[in-house]
Structure formats: structure tokens, C-alpha cells
Amino acid sequence: xxxxxxxxxxxxxxxxxxxxxxxxxxxxxxxxxxxxxxxxxxxxxxxxxxxxxxxxxxxxxxxxxxxxxxxxxxxxxxxxxxxxxxxxxxxxxxxxxxxxxxxxxxxxxxxxxx
Amino acid sequence: xxxxxxxxxxxxxxxxxxxxxxxxxxxxxxxxxxxxxxxxxxxxxxxxxxxxxxxxxxxxxxxxxxxxxxxxxxxxxxxxxxxxxxxxxxxxxxxxxxxxxxxxxxxxxxxxx
Numbered sequence: 001x002x003x004x005x006x007x008x009x010x011x012x013x014x015x016x017x018x019x020x021x022x023x024x025x026x027x028x029x030x031x032x033x034x035x036x037x038x039x040x041x042x043x044x045x046x047x048x049x050x051x052x053x054x055x056x057x058x059x060x061x062x063x064x065x066x067x068x069x070x071x072x073x074x075x076x077x078x079x080x081x082x083x084x085x086x087x088x089x090x091x092x093x094x095x096x097x098x099x100x101x102x103x104x105x106x107x108x109x110x111x112x113x114x
Numbered sequence: 115x116x117x118x119x120x121x122x123x124x125x126x127x128x129x130x131x132x133x134x135x136x137x138x139x140x141x142x143x144x145x146x147x148x149x150x151x152x153x154x155x156x157x158x159x160x161x162x163x164x165x166x167x168x169x170x171x172x173x174x175x176x177x178x179x180x181x182x183x184x185x186x187x188x189x190x191x192x193x194x195x196x197x198x199x200x201x202x203x204x205x206x207x208x209x210x211x212x213x214x215x216x217x218x219x220x221x222x223x224x225x226x227x
Binding site (some may be wrong): 091093098106 | 214
């Protein structure tokens with residue numbers, strides 16, 4: 001299996017622009033997670049889905065952030081408009097079944113907002 | 115709510131030194147406990163896990179024992195290598211269908227040749 005795939009790997013944009021991050025989970029996994037990692041705040045869970053349905057979006061920082069999962073093999077995290085404080089590494093992860101099972105992480109997207 | 119506390123870092127060791135990274139947790143019931151590792155430029159990956167009290171997880175020479183009485187899951191390795199340099203995260207999760215991982219802040223380990 002190819003693992004969790006994220007694109008792009010790096011994104012540099014200017015403040016105010018829309019940014020879309022993409023994730024393809026491992027085939028057969030029914031949970032998908034979006035995380036953000038910064039030096040100051042560490043690893044934060046933003047939102048997660050089960051069978052394409054958002055379960056908990058309490059970690060989404062504000063209305064500028066939105067996430068969708070239109071089907072079992074694709075999810076997006078969108079930031080509109082972007083701000084410099086959104087600069088971070090964004091990880092997507094997927095899992096099959098119950099919480100005791102391993103969560104597989106993608107390589108991350110490094111976002112820089114100028 | 116649930117929380118995971120890791121010792122402050124970073125940690126720098128010489129090759130072949132003994133490693134202990136402390137982790138304690140606060141949670142109701144009997145969560146599963148995990149150690150994840152993040153190598154430079156990569157995503158996190160599972161290192162080991164334990165699902166009930168007194169279980170020992172082990173992988174790649176690393177070990178951790180689930181201690182319910184002290185609510186701890188300390189990570190140990192008898193002889194570290196330069197290739198073990200990474201960030202280590204302790205985490206817990208309940209077993210409910212929609213449970214999520216609660217991570218500690220992570221600790222950076224650097225191993226000198």
C-alpha cells in the first residue's frame with residue numbers, strides 16, 4: 001500500500017490567499033484525521049471523519065478553516081483567507097476501525113504564509 | 115478531560131547510552147497507551163503500544179510498561195543509536211468507536227556518535 005498521501009508537500013502563499021491541502025487515506029480505512037504541528041503549540045487535532053462524516057471539528061481554529069471528505073478516498077482542508085499565523089506543518093492520518101488500532105500518518109504539508 | 119504529560123526536553127545522549135523518557139497520563143477508565151516517533155521531515159509512526167495494565171509494548175529495542183497504579187508509560191531503551199534521533203510522542207486513546215488519540219507535547223532526542 002502507498003500509505004497516506006498528501007499534496008502538496010510544500011506550499012508558500014501570501015496572506016489573504018486561499019490554500020487547499022489534499023489527502024488520500026489508506027484504502028479501507030474508515031477514519032481520517034487532520035492535525036497541525038507548530039513549534040509553539042505542538043501537535044493539534046483539527047478535525048476527524050468517520051465514514052466521510054465529520055465527527056469532531058472542535059479543534060478547527062476559526063471559520064477560515066474548513067474540511068471536507070466527499071468520498072472515502074479523498075479529503076481537503078481549506079484555509080480562506082490565509083494568515084501568517086497559519087504557517088505550520090499539516091498532517092493527515094487514517095485508521096481502520098476502533099481507537100486501539102494504529103493511526104497512519106502522511107508525510108505532511110509544510111505551509112508558509114508570507 | 116484526558117491529558118498526557120511528557121518530561122521536558124530536549125534530550126541529548128551519547129551513542130550506546132541508556133534512555134528513559136517519562137510519560138504520565140490522566141484519564142478515566144482504562145485507555146490504551148502509545149508511543150509514536152517522528153523522524154526528521156516525516157510524519158509520525160507507531161513505535162509501540164499497550165492496551166491494558168501491566169502490558170509491555172516493545173519494538174526496535176524500545177520498551178514501555180503500562181503502569182495503572184502510577185498512571186505512567188515510560189519509554190526505555192538500553193543502548194541508543196544515532197538513528198534513534200527523533201521526536202517521541204506519548205499518547206492515549208479510549209476504545210470507543212469514535213475515540214481519538216490525545217498526544218503529549220513530544221520530546222526531541224538527539225544521539226551523538
